[in-house]
Amino acid sequence: MSDMLTLTLAEARDKLRAKEITAVELTDAYLNAMEQTRDLNCYITETPEKARAMAKASDERIAAGKAGAMEGLPIGMKDLFCTNGVQSTAGSHILEGFTPTYESTVSQNLWDAGAVMLGKTNLDEFAMGSSNLTSYYGGVKNPYTKAGSNQSLVPGGSSGGSAAAVAAHAAIAATGTDTGGSIRQPAAFAGLVGFKPTYGRCSRWGIVAFASSLDQAGPMTRTVRDSAIMLGAMAGFDAKDSTSLDVAVPDFEAALTGDIRGMKIGIPKEYRVENMPADIEALWKQGIEWMKDAGAEVVDVTLPHTKYALPTYYIVAPAEASSNLARYDGVRFGLRVEGKDLNEMYENTRAAGFGAEVRRRVLIGTYVLSAGYYDAYYLKAQKVRTKIAQDFKNAWGQCDLLLTPTTPSAAFAMDEKIDDPVAMYLNDVFTVPASLAGLPGISVPAGVDKDGLPLGLQLIGPAMGEEAVLRAAGVLETAAGFSAKPALMAA
Amino acid sequence: MGDIIKGETGDWEIVMGLEVHAQITSKSKLFSGAATNFGGDPNEQVSLVDAAMPGMLPVLNAECVRQGVRTGLALKAQINKRSVFARKNYFYADLPQGYQISQYEEPVVGEGEVQIDLADGTSKSIGIERLHLEQDAGKSLHDQHPSKSYIDLNRSGVALMEIVSKPDMRSADEATAYVNKLRSIVRYIGSCDGNMAEGSMRADVNISVRKAGEPMGTRTELKNLNSVRFIRQAIEIEAKRQVKVIEGGGEITQETRLFDPTKGETRSMRSKEDAHDYRYFPDPDLLPLELEDAFIDECLKSLPELPDEKKARFMADYGLGAYDAGVLVADQETAAYFEEAAKAAGDAKLAANWITVELFGRLNKAGTDLGDSPISAKQIGELIGLIKDDTISGKIAKDVFDEMFETSKDPGVIVEEKGLKQITDTGAIESIVDDIIANNEGQVSAYRGGKTGLLGWFVGQVMKQTQGKANPGVVNKLLKDKLDG
Numbered sequence: 001m002s003d004m005l006t007l008t009l010a011e012a013r014d015k016l017r018a019k020e021i022t023a024v025e026l027t028d029a030y031l032n033a034m035e036q037t038r039d040l041n042c043y044i045t046e047t048p049e050k051a052r053a054m055a056k057a058s059d060e061r062i063a064a065g066k067a068g069a070m071e072g073l074p075i076g077m078k079d080l081f082c083t084n085g086v087q088s089t090a091g092s093h094i095l096e097g098f099t100p101t102y103e104s105t106v107s108q109n110l111w112d113a114g115a116v117m118l119g120k121t122n123l124d125e126f127a128m129g130s131s132n133l134t135s136y137y138g139g140v141k142n143p144y145t146k147a148g149s150n151q152s153l154v155p156g157g158s159s160g161g162s163a164a165a166v167a168a169h170a171a172i173a174a175t176g177t178d179t180g181g182s183i184r185q186p187a188a189f190a191g192l193v194g195f196k197p198t199y200g201r202c203s204r205w206g207i208v209a210f211a212s213s214l215d216q217a218g219p220m221t222r223t224v225r226d227s228a229i230m231l232g233a234m235a236g237f238d239a240k241d242s243t244s245l246d247v248a249v250p251d252f253e254a255a256l257t258g259d260i261r262g263m264k265i266g267i268p269k270e271y272r273v274e275n276m277p278a279d280i281e282a283l284w285k286q287g288i289e290w291m292k293d294a295g296a297e298v299v300d301v302t303l304p305h306t307k308y309a310l311p312t313y314y315i316v317a318p319a320e321a322s323s324n325l326a327r328y329d330g331v332r333f334g335l336r337v338e339g340k341d342l343n344e345m346y347e348n349t350r351a352a353g354f355g356a357e358v359r360r361r362v363l364i365g366t367y368v369l370s371a372g373y374y375d376a377y378y379l380k381a382q383k384v385r386t387k388i389a390q391d392f393k394n395a396w397g398q399c400d401l402l403l404t405p406t407t408p409s410a411a412f413a414m415d416e417k418i419d420d421p422v423a424m425y426l427n428d429v430f431t432v433p434a435s436l437a438g439l440p441g442i443s444v445p446a447g448v449d450k451d452g453l454p455l456g457l458q459l460i461g462p463a464m465g466e467e468a469v470l471r472a473a474g475v476l477e478t479a480a481g482f483s484a485k486p487a488l489m490a491a
Numbered sequence: 492m493g494d495i496i497k498g499e500t501g502d503w504e505i506v507m508g509l510e511v512h513a514q515i516t517s518k519s520k521l522f523s524g525a526a527t528n529f530g531g532d533p534n535e536q537v538s539l540v541d542a543a544m545p546g547m548l549p550v551l552n553a554e555c556v557r558q559g560v561r562t563g564l565a566l567k568a569q570i571n572k573r574s575v576f577a578r579k580n581y582f583y584a585d586l587p588q589g590y591q592i593s594q595y596e597e598p599v600v601g602e603g604e605v606q607i608d609l610a611d612g613t614s615k616s617i618g619i620e621r622l623h624l625e626q627d628a629g630k631s632l633h634d635q636h637p638s639k640s641y642i643d644l645n646r647s648g649v650a651l652m653e654i655v656s657k658p659d660m661r662s663a664d665e666a667t668a669y670v671n672k673l674r675s676i677v678r679y680i681g682s683c684d685g686n687m688a689e690g691s692m693r694a695d696v697n698i699s700v701r702k703a704g705e706p707m708g709t710r711t712e713l714k715n716l717n718s719v720r721f722i723r724q725a726i727e728i729e730a731k732r733q734v735k736v737i738e739g740g741g742e743i744t745q746e747t748r749l750f751d752p753t754k755g756e757t758r759s760m761r762s763k764e765d766a767h768d769y770r771y772f773p774d775p776d777l778l779p780l781e782l783e784d785a786f787i788d789e790c791l792k793s794l795p796e797l798p799d800e801k802k803a804r805f806m807a808d809y810g811l812g813a814y815d816a817g818v819l820v821a822d823q824e825t826a827a828y829f830e831e832a833a834k835a836a837g838d839a840k841l842a843a844n845w846i847t848v849e850l851f852g853r854l855n856k857a858g859t860d861l862g863d864s865p866i867s868a869k870q871i872g873e874l875i876g877l878i879k880d881d882t883i884s885g886k887i888a889k890d891v892f893d894e895m896f897e898t899s900k901d902p903g904v905i906v907e908e909k910g911l912k913q914i915t916d917t918g919a920i921e922s923i924v925d926d927i928i929a930n931n932e933g934q935v936s937a938y939r940g941g942k943t944g945l946l947g948w949f950v951g952q953v954m955k956q957t958q959g960k961a962n963p964g965v966v967n968k969l970l971k972d973k974l975d976g
Binding site: 098 | 539542543544545546547548549550551578580582583584587588589590640642768770771772775776777778
């Protein structure tokens with residue numbers, strides 16, 4: 001049974017279709033792995049009965065020759081996606097026990113493609129964080145540890161539960177959502193591929209909103225091919241989301257030709273930040289060489305407004321969040337803490353229901369939208385955001401894709417950064433610009449640091465340039481031949 | 492004409508601008524597919540979007556945009572080809588999202604104007620500042636439980652047009668004429684049913700007072716007035732209050748006030764200091780609304796003849812006065828009724844008169860309206876025809892009209908059944924006149940002695956004998972000839 005856990009999503013798919021294994025067998029192996037790795041706290045809610053029922057139905061469809069793109073593949077669903085009849089918490093106390101009567105478009109697309117749900121994965125509260133430490137349901141342990149150490153590390157965030165589950169073989173793949181790096185950063189920390197597609201590729205309908213103009217769902221997988229397959233099942237126009245892109249979903253897997261000859265890869269000089277660890281600097285250089293070796297042309301480009309991306313993000317995202325989270329008021333669903341009047345009920349509910357990081361961002365967001373501050377903060381941030389997007393547009397005149405590190409460091413210890421929000425926010429320095437511009441960005445596991453911890457390289461493409469991104473990512477993956485294995489893994 | 496308030500220190504002028512909220516007639520809400528019918532059981536017309544469940548997203552209802560644009564065009568206003576939906580953030584139990592989606596800096600409709608018709612037959616132009624689309628909130632019910640409030644979200648998310656005027660009104664008459672005119676326009680084009688009793692239209696009045704020629708005073712806002720009568724009362728009461736405060740040495744605070752019709756007073760709801768900071772910002776869930784010329788053209792082509800155009804036509808084609816024309820075009824049904832009656836009667840002025848005086852008088856008294864009129868336009872036309880061809884006199888016609896109102900019978904049938912046909916046969920009337928003159932020697936000699944005022948008495952005698960059916964012209968002529976001759 002344990003052999004099954006080492007199969008990639010693509011391999012498992014092929015074996016299922018060839019009837020070499022059954023969906024029920026594969027699902028049972030993962031349910032067993034989920035139990036074995038429970039100590040990592042990857043899942044907030046496990047749904048083994050649902051998983052078995054779905055797997056059984058998958059086997060029937062496979063037998064009937066009606067297998068979908070994700071048929072019988074057991075995945076983790078980030079607990080930011082609303083799932084019909086299954087508690088959906090967003091990692092927050094305020095939604096504890098909240099069971100939607102509806103299914104998010106992306107999760108529905110996956111079920112329609114035959115995927116099997118193992119459970120709802122842990123995350124930073126309302127997807128606000130880069131460590132998974134802000135979850136009301138507890139932090140998640142990264143399956144990787146430093147060589148010779150058993151100190152617990154974070155899996156990154158906000159999709160930390162998804163990252164840890166896939167890395168520890170407690171899911172064959174998982175969904176993530178990315179607002180400023182929440183797919184790519186944890187993928188980098190857990191030695192995975194994490195792909196945030198173009199804003200609008202995946203419907204936001206039914207995903208608990210953090211920052212509406214940035215939130216985007218994407219796959220977290222062990223290989224680039226797995227990401228291509230899974231994104232194909234997740235994406236698509238949705239009339240229920242006004243910001244959804246009304247474009248056809250290409251065959252992403254077919255984009256993996258392995259041929260990037262003549263492709264121009266831009267290297268943005270502004271991503272060379274102060275105090276960047278030598279390991280990461282070296283990996284980046286190595287990545288450039290791999291691209292060259294594969295026949296790509298490497299060009300230096302400039303994205304002059306990069307340094308404003310993080311401050312811009314930390315105005316725009318909290319502003320939207322402060323408004324998006326107003327609906328958690330104790331009136332209709334979720335937690336309610338009574339008070340002597342309506343205002344006191346609001347105060348009591350939101351004080352008890354939201355954790356410190358969420359409260360901090362709601363306060364920041366409220367502040368930057370307030371009369372007298374709006375122009376200086378929110379409006380200015382929107383203008384800078386336009387300039388950042390323009391930087392990328394200018395770069396596309398010179399290159400097809402950009403290659404950067406995913407994160408400025410490898411995974412850190414669970415007790416390391418929690419008291420310093422700004423240090424925590426710096427995790428997103430390389431991922432935030434593409435988010436602000438709505439561009440597709442993928443993190444590919446490309447090497448390890450001196451302690452043996454995974455490091456990722458990021459490829460960023462123009463809007464709707466997923467195919468080129470995947471093609472180059474495939475080449476990078478092959479060249480890197482990432483083979484590190486986590487210390488804590490189901491077997 | 493502006494209302495003047497006679498204060499102790501002189502005359503004060505009232506300055507007003509109105510914000511009218513008009514519910515768009517549409518099957519579903521502004522951003523959700525839920526139904527919008529009035530009177531459903533609480534929380535029966537609520538979608539997941541209206542209840543602001545986690546992860547729910549708004550999708551703009553194109554029909555609501557169409558009605559907003561048509562209304563803008565009917566207000567002769569600028570249509571903005573690009574407009575933006577913004578979030579207006581505040582907490583309240585009947586506002587599930589914690590924000591209202593509205594339009595703030597970039598509304599769909601810009602400046603326009605409305606002609607209002609005043610009682611003296613004159614018109615005045617009132618400027619429109621803007622029209623924007625927004626969601627309605629739900630309803631808090633505070634009287635269902637001793638300690639709890641209940642929330643009904645049926646109205647949550649219903650599409651409203653907020654129509655903002657310029658501060659161009661100077662009297663309660665003008666303000667009510669403005670509301671009536673807006674109501675008339677939206678009902679003509681079908682963008683709102685104008686039903687104030689059901690909350691489909693309500694007004695906020697921004698009001699201040701000043702001495703003639705002085706700059707504008709500090710204004711207060713009277714919120715949520717839901718009848719024309721309340722608008723008038725609230726304005727009169729608030730203007731007097733402001734004058735009293737200022738003349739008493741006080742200052743007007745900029746604040747929102749509530750009109751209490753039972754107590755006949757306005758009172759402070761919240762002052763500017765504790766006004767909400769709504770933290771408006773563009774709704775990231777919605778793209779800017781971009782309108783194409785073809786869409787706007789289609790909206791324009793779909794507009795019917797509007798009240799002002801119809802009024803001008805009634806005056807030009809039917810020779811009606813401004814006031815009568817204004818009354819007849821106030822709503823489409825009345826105008827259509829009039830045109831049908833005028834055609835059947837062959838006399839537009841008489842038709843206008845019978846409708847505005849006799850029919851409206853009776854409908855009012857019966858507490859009903861034209862939609863339930865027991866008399867059809869064709870029947871009024873027929874009645875007028877009977878007067879014009881001397882079949883009945885004008886006086887008899889009113890009796891016939893009463894009968895028509897009671898029974899809905901055709902006037903010809905009533906005249907036939909009751910034998911009310913006018914006697915125009917000179918010979919028949921002459922013999923009656925002769926009899927009366929012969930039998931009333933005293934009156935005859937008094938008349939001939941100079942008391943010519945007795946003529947009316949003689950006419951009365953003839954009418955009495957003929958049950959009013961004698962043609963009054965013939966009677967008069969015969970009596971005069973015989974008495975004077």
